[in-house]
Amino acid sequence: MSAQIQFILNALLLFGSALALTPILGNYIANIFRGEYGLITKHVRPFEISLYQIIGVDPNGESTWYEYTKQLLFFNFLGALFLFGLQLIQNHLPFNPDQVTAISADNAFNNAISFVTNSNWQAYSGESTMSHLTQMLGLGVQNFLSAATGLSVAIALSRSFIRHGVNVIGNFWVDLTRGTLYLLLPLAIIISIFFVSHGVIQNFNQSAHAQLVELQTYTVAAPSDNTTSPTANSTSETLKTSEQVIPMGPVASQEAIKIVGTNGGGFFNANSAHPFENPDPWTNLLQMLSILLIPCALTYAFGMIVGDLRQCWALLAAMAVLLISLTVVGYQAELSGNKALHALGVDDLPSLAQPGGNMEGKESRFGIAATSLYTAVTTGTSTGAVISSHDSLTPIGGLVPLVLIQLGELSPGGVGSGLYTILIYAILGVFIAGLMIGRTPEYLGKKIEAREMKLASIFILTTPFLVLMATAVAVVIPEGAAGVSNPGPHGFSEILYAYSSAANNNGSAFAGLNANTPFYNFSTGIAMWLGRFVPLIAALALAGSLVEKKKVPTSSGTMPTHGPLFVALLIGSIILLGVLTYLPAVALGPIVEHLSTSSIH
Numbered sequence: 262m263s264a265q266i267q268f269i270l271n272a273l274l275l276f277g278s279a280l281a282l283t284p285i286l287g288n289y290i291a292n293i294f295r296g297e298y299g300l301i302t303k304h305v306r307p308f309e310i311s312l313y314q315i316i317g318v319d320p321n322g323e324s325t326w327y328e329y330t331k332q333l334l335f336f337n338f339l340g341a342l343f344l345f346g347l348q349l350i351q352n353h354l355p356f357n358p359d360q361v362t363a364i365s366a367d368n369a370f371n372n373a374i375s376f377v378t379n380s381n382w383q384a385y386s387g388e389s390t391m392s393h394l395t396q397m398l399g400l401g402v403q404n405f406l407s408a409a410t411g412l413s414v415a416i417a418l419s420r421s422f423i424r425h426g427v428n429v430i431g432n433f434w435v436d437l438t439r440g441t442l443y444l445l446l447p448l449a450i451i452i453s454i455f456f457v458s459h460g461v462i463q464n465f466n467q468s469a470h471a472q473l474v475e476l477q478t479y480t481v482a483a484p485s486d487n488t489t490s491p492t493a494n495s496t497s498e499t500l501k502t503s504e505q506v507i508p509m510g511p512v513a514s515q516e517a518i519k520i521v522g523t524n525g526g527g528f529f530n531a532n533s534a535h536p537f538e539n540p541d542p543w544t545n546l547l548q549m550l551s552i553l554l555i556p557c558a559l560t561y562a563f564g565m566i567v568g569d570l571r572q573c574w575a576l577l578a579a580m581a582v583l584l585i586s587l588t589v590v591g592y593q594a595e596l597s598g599n600k601a602l603h604a605l606g607v608d609d610l611p612s613l614a615q616p617g618g619n620m621e622g623k624e625s626r627f628g629i630a631a632t633s634l635y636t637a638v639t640t641g642t643s644t645g646a647v648i649s650s651h652d653s654l655t656p657i658g659g660l661v662p663l664v665l666i667q668l669g670e671l672s673p674g675g676v677g678s679g680l681y682t683i684l685i686y687a688i689l690g691v692f693i694a695g696l697m698i699g700r701t702p703e704y705l706g707k708k709i710e711a712r713e714m715k716l717a718s719i720f721i722l723t724t725p726f727l728v729l730m731a732t733a734v735a736v737v738i739p740e741g742a743a744g745v746s747n748p749g750p751h752g753f754s755e756i757l758y759a760y761s762s763a764a765n766n767n768g769s770a771f772a773g774l775n776a777n778t779p780f781y782n783f784s785t786g787i788a789m790w791l792g793r794f795v796p797l798i799a800a801l802a803l804a805g806s807l808v809e810k811k812k813v814p815t816s817s818g819t820m821p822t823h824g825p826l827f828v829a830l831l832i833g834s835i836i837l838l839g840v841l842t843y844l845p846a847v848a849l850g851p852i853v854e855h856l857s858t859s860s861i862h
Contacts, residue, residue, distance in 0.1 A: 275553075412683075445518065556575045595658045728757070734784075
């Protein structure tokens with residue numbers, strides 16, 4: 262089977278499965294947040310009510326956008342504070358069988374913000390830095406809650422299109438609880454069982470110690486009296502033993518919510534390239550499918566909530582066009598191999614030949630086809646998990662995940678964040694169209710006016726501002742330059758990728774950058790926090806503005822927001838406002854690197 266056929270079959274199986282499951286899971290999600298309980302969920306309902314009674318929440322009460330936002334920020338701040346403290350005292354707590362190394366305060370600060378913001382940026386080695394208790398009670402819990410936070414915002418914004426003349430957008434505690442209890446937890450349980458059945462480990466054991474035996478052969482020169490012909494040398498063999506430490510832990514449960522919650526933080530430093538996290542092609546396929554499940558299904562849930570499923574297919578079509586197009590570009594770049602080696606004329610050397618493309622930094626058991634799909638899926642969402650070293654991608658291959666992140670991870674985006682991001686781009690798109698035809702823009706019966714545009718602008722411009730300003734600072738001060746191991750365009754790409762990943766809450770990285778320093782821990786931590794919550798506040802404020810508006814009846818002057826023309830307008834708005842903002846910076850990194858390697862003679 263050719264590489265191209267393998268890639269096409271993998272892509273068809275992955276995207277076809279995601280598309281088939283979208284209506285099923287989307288209908289389920291819509292029912293959850295509309296308070297409609299099915300055969301399974303109704304049995305968990307008493308537990309949900311008990312939770313509200315314990316924390317003193319009235320499930321029937323609703324909040325304004327301002328109150329909703331305060332509750333959300335307070336809850337996430339407490340989560341970050343708890344996780345920060347847990348890391349600092351983990352050596353004195355149970356479930357720490359291997360006595361992991363003490364963690365620095367700046368790294369603990371970075372990790373706490375990382376997991377609370379759904380970024381899961383890791384500047385540490387998980388198996389040697391985090392105890393089992395920290396992995397479960399700290400990182401694992403935040404994997405659920407950060408995903409549920411994004412989901413809550415998406416649902417609140419969706420409600421604002423069907424309500425009018427009121428000032429409440431929902432109940433944060435109810436949205437958070439239902440998203441966790443009825444969606445994330447059941448999916449994580451099902452997926453973790455599948456992972457365990459395929460060899461992903463799940464235990465609380467100490468590290469295993471394997472005794473290795475290596476046969477060493479060496480030559481002993483025979484003595485010579487310099488008067489006769491030299492005596493033949495003798496060959497000797499000896500056995501040398503060594504020990505390999507194999508970390509253990511509750512990996513399957515962590516892996517499941519890491520994937521389905523579009524989190525991305527791996528139990529091991531090698532992330533999903535590690536065979537204990539991702540043993541075979543079936544677990545690899547399920548990981549990619551699980552990443553796409555909720556973000557795709559949320560578009561269908563949105564269509565059901567607003568009572569127009571055509572809106573779902575328009576949003577999903579725009580997401581799919583962007584994701585598939587960039588996936589193909591990345592695959593072709595990796596399949597063509599390393600241009601620097603081509604230009605040097607060394608392809609005929611067996612040790613440097615690239616008959617299968619650029620395999621540097623890739624798992625041979627997955628190959629280029631699966632790796633290209635995984636790279637695109639995890640950066641088109643806010644997952645950030647990896648099965649290869651992004652630092653070893655070709656310049657154009659590395660450009661693809663960078664662009665997918667810089668778009669705002671809306672193709673299809675993270676849990677919740679993908680939906681509310683593309684909805685804001687849709688609002689910007691109809692505003693641009695309204696300016697061109699001279700009419701007041703409307704989206705789903707709500708007029709888009711000055712206040713909405715100001716909030717949408719804050720949402721769109723926050724992350725580029727954080728990325729570009731932080732990158733500019735890092736490249737000119739000694740503390741930033743010290744972390745770069747590859748000077749030149751690639752080193753610039755490493756820094757640009759790091760802050761793009763942090764501010765957009767992705768978490769993947771070009772591993773050539775040493776980011777576990779006080780400068781990078783604090784700067785990426787601040788970028789993650791502001792990149793998560795400033796846009797999130799703007800989205801909730803936008804929901805509060807829309808929910809107060811009266812619904813405008815559809816007329817002959819209303820622009821349809823469900824046809825091919827709107828899909829093209831939406832894609833154009835995303836490219837215009839998302840990609841072009843970063844173009845000067847991207848030109849200095851991957852594009853210059855591509856041109857320079859292509860011109861080697």
